[in-house]
Amino acid sequence: MKIPKIPEATITRLSVYSRYLAELSKKNIVTISSNEIAEGVGVSSAQVRKDLAYFGEFGTRGVGYNVKDLHDYIVKILGLNMEWPVVMVGAGRLGTALSMYGGFRQRGFKVVGIFDVDPNKIGQKINDVEIRPLEQLEEITKAHNAQIGIITVPASEAQEVADLLVESGIQAILNFAPKNLNVPLDIEIRNVDLAVNLEVLTFNLTMKKPSQ
Amino acid sequence: MKIPKIPEATITRLSVYSRYLAELSKKNIVTISSNEIAEGVGVSSAQVRKDLAYFGEFGTRGVGYNVKDLHDYIVKILGLNMEWPVVMVGAGRLGTALSMYGGFRQRGFKVVGIFDVDPNKIGQKINDVEIRPLEQLEEITKAHNAQIGIITVPASEAQEVADLLVESGIQAILNFAPKNLNVPLDIEIRNVDLAVNLEVLTFNLTMKKPSQ
DNA sequence: TAGATTGTTAATCGATTAACAATC
DNA sequence: TAGATTGTTAATCGATTAACAATC
Numbered sequence: 001m002k003i004p005k006i007p008e009a010t011i012t013r014l015s016v017y018s019r020y021l022a023e024l025s026k027k028n029i030v031t032i033s034s035n036e037i038a039e040g041v042g043v044s045s046a047q048v049r050k051d052l053a054y055f056g057e058f059g060t061r062g063v064g065y066n067v068k069d070l071h072d073y074i075v076k077i078l079g080l081n082m083e084w085p086v087v088m089v090g091a092g093r094l095g096t097a098l099s100m101y102g103g104f105r106q107r108g109f110k111v112v113g114i115f116d117v118d119p120n121k122i123g124q125k126i127n128d129v130e131i132r133p134l135e136q137l138e139e140i141t142k143a144h145n146a147q148i149g150i151i152t153v154p155a156s157e158a159q160e161v162a163d164l165l166v167e168s169g170i171q172a173i174l175n176f177a178p179k180n181l182n183v184p185l186d187i188e189i190r191n192v193d194l195a196v197n198l199e200v201l202t203f204n205l206t207m208k209k210p211s212q
Numbered sequence: 213m214k215i216p217k218i219p220e221a222t223i224t225r226l227s228v229y230s231r232y233l234a235e236l237s238k239k240n241i242v243t244i245s246s247n248e249i250a251e252g253v254g255v256s257s258a259q260v261r262k263d264l265a266y267f268g269e270f271g272t273r274g275v276g277y278n279v280k281d282l283h284d285y286i287v288k289i290l291g292l293n294m295e296w297p298v299v300m301v302g303a304g305r306l307g308t309a310l311s312m313y314g315g316f317r318q319r320g321f322k323v324v325g326i327f328d329v330d331p332n333k334i335g336q337k338i339n340d341v342e343i344r345p346l347e348q349l350e351e352i353t354k355a356h357n358a359q360i361g362i363i364t365v366p367a368s369e370a371q372e373v374a375d376l377l378v379e380s381g382i383q384a385i386l387n388f389a390p391k392n393l394n395v396p397l398d399i400e401i402r403n404v405d406l407a408v409n410l411e412v413l414t415f416n417l418t419m420k421k422p423s424q
Numbered sequence: 425t426a427g428a429t430t431g432t433t434a435a436t437c438g439a440t441t442a443a444c445a446a447t448c
Numbered sequence: 449t450a451g452a453t454t455g456t457t458a459a460t461c462g463a464t465t466a467a468c469a470a471t472c
Contacts, residue, residue: 005438015408015412016405033452053455059454060453061447062448064454078415079415080414093312180253180254190412195316195318197404201360201384202290202292203291205291205359205383206290219464221463221464264430271431275428
């Protein structure tokens with residue numbers, strides 16, 4: 001790959017652009033300028049052009065971008081032109097909600113296995129997917145060739161689960177447990193810390209108040 | 213406020229530090245160095261010291277930081293030394309899961325109102341909080357003096373809900389709908405885009421493969 | 425005192441923005 | 449052709465890292 005070094009922020013924006021373009025495509029809009037994309041997603045037009053320039057030339061000078069073509073390019077760049085099997089560990093409230101979350105399926109993610117330690121949950125189904133004991137994690141992961149695992153167990157169990165996922169052959173982890181996890185260098189990991197997001201808000205609210 | 217300009221990344225890390233310090237405090241660890249904090253949360257020790265330096269001098273040279281004191285300082289900086297009433301709009305799976313999420317309550321966030329348009333849901337309770345129609349949003353928001361609203365409705369409804377939250381007097385919004393929302397400049401908004409996080413993973417997985 | 429670790433400055437690195445030539 | 453908008457370079461801005469004097 002001759003692609004230089006792509007900022008992670010660029011990737012997250014590409015994901016946002018593609019969603020926006022899908023929306024426009026549904027409205028049968030054919031052409032769009034970087035400036036219109038920028039306004040639609042809340043960034044600058046230079047940013048849009050810069051982000052796209054990492055991957056090639058997708059527009060026509062004087063005209064703009066073809067909505068459908070650009071969408072397809074970005075989808076391909078992100079690797080979303082295929083279905084991604086995902087295993088979910090933790091069938092609590094969050095795991096259940098995420099397993100059923102339409103936003104994942106829409107974008108090509110399919111939960112192929114849900115795992116929990118609670119014997120009462122095992123055997124129940126979420127969206128036609130059976131909740132299984134952790135002992136079957138490796139078997140199911142390999143059977144479906146899943147490369148992505150999602151952790152929604154309590155923080156105290158998260159490291160152990162991460163280890164199991166790695167052992168099972170998972171390549172990338174999305175971690176919702178509020179805990180820093182240690183994984184081998186070749187495993188991708190991203191943390192979604194729900195409380196942290198609220199705390200950035202409270203910080204800003206606290207700062208804004210002249211009192212305190 | 214004479215505080216210069218604090219990077220948002222610093223705030224998110226402070227939140228992570230505070231959680232880690234709470235953990236250490238529970239284990240009765242009294243003192244810790246910037247290097248140990250760094251290892252515990254996965255950043256550099258210079259980063260830890262720099263982040264803290266924005267707000268004062270909390271350590272002792274040659275010794276380190278007092279775990280409990282530093283925790284209390286950070287909690288205060290983030291504005292978490294009080295309870296924050298929160299209103300939740302959208303009582304679907306995600307809204308329900310988040311309303312019950314222990315991680316929010318642990319950090320001082322309390323859901324004081326849950327709202328939905330579905331007449332079948334109205335009157336039901338989630339954790340003792342009744343699901344109410346949107347018409348009561350302003351009333352409940354003002355009654356509890358809630359400054360924070362969480363949006364978990366579908367993308368198509370999110371802008372309308374954001375407008376209602378702003379009208380109701382909300383100052384900060386945590387948006388889980390995959391949509392860019394327009395709000396007045398004085399309203400804080402943060403987007404948590406669940407699919408985007410998975411897509412950063414698929415991009416990296418796709419890049420790593422020599423094939424494709 | 426000797427050893428350790430902070431607080432802070434300066435250097436580096438990386439990402440965003442502005443500007444404009446290229447070109448449809 | 450004239451007008452519009454891309455692709456790209458250079459300038460700016462901001463955040464991270466390295467290094468070390470201060471000091472417990």
